[in-house]
Amino acid sequence: MMSREQVGFNKLIETIGKDFCLQYKDVSCFSTEEVPEGLYCFLGFDLHANERTLTLSSNLDEWDVYATCIVFDDNTVELRKCKLPSNIHWIALNPSDQPTKEQATEIEEASRRPIQYTEDAPELTDEELSEFRPVKPHR
Numbered sequence: 001m002m003s004r005e006q007v008g009f010n011k012l013i014e015t016i017g018k019d020f021c022l023q024y025k026d027v028s029c030f031s032t033e034e035v036p037e038g039l040y041c042f043l044g045f046d047l048h049a050n051e052r053t054l055t056l057s058s059n060l061d062e063w064d065v066y067a068t069c070i071v072f073d074d075n076t077v078e079l080r081k082c083k084l085p086s087n088i089h090w091i092a093l094n095p096s097d098q099p100t101k102e103q104a105t106e107i108e109e110a111s112r113r114p115i116q117y118t119e120d121a122p123e124l125t126d127e128e129l130s131e132f133r134p135v136k137p138h139r
Helices: 004-016 018-023 101-112 126-130
Strands: 028-035 038-045 065-071 077-083
Touching: 004 018, 004 028, 004 038, 004 065, 004 077, 018 038
Parallel strands: none
Antiparallel strands: 028 038, 038 065, 065 077
């Protein structure tokens, strides 16, 4: 019989996608913690790890891709909060590279589409928006 940790890990790999997990295994983190409900499992991917000095975060919103679940004593699993790669469209560019014509067209088309809010990415209130600060203040 598999341990609850293995059951949770397998469920999160299945949820995120095995191919994605294998491709980004070097920037992943799996952790577990006993909570009153059962074993809480987290699998996260920091796709910008090479840009940071600290890659581990307890704040889910700082992870690019993640999935969480609870594994109960009977090894049943309940998925919790997730931010999956299927919800994100990636275009990989090095800072020194210029986008190809196709990438530039895709970026331009995406910029004209309306924002689609979801349960995992709800629309922010004015109060929440006011908490953001520009990275580079206007002069």
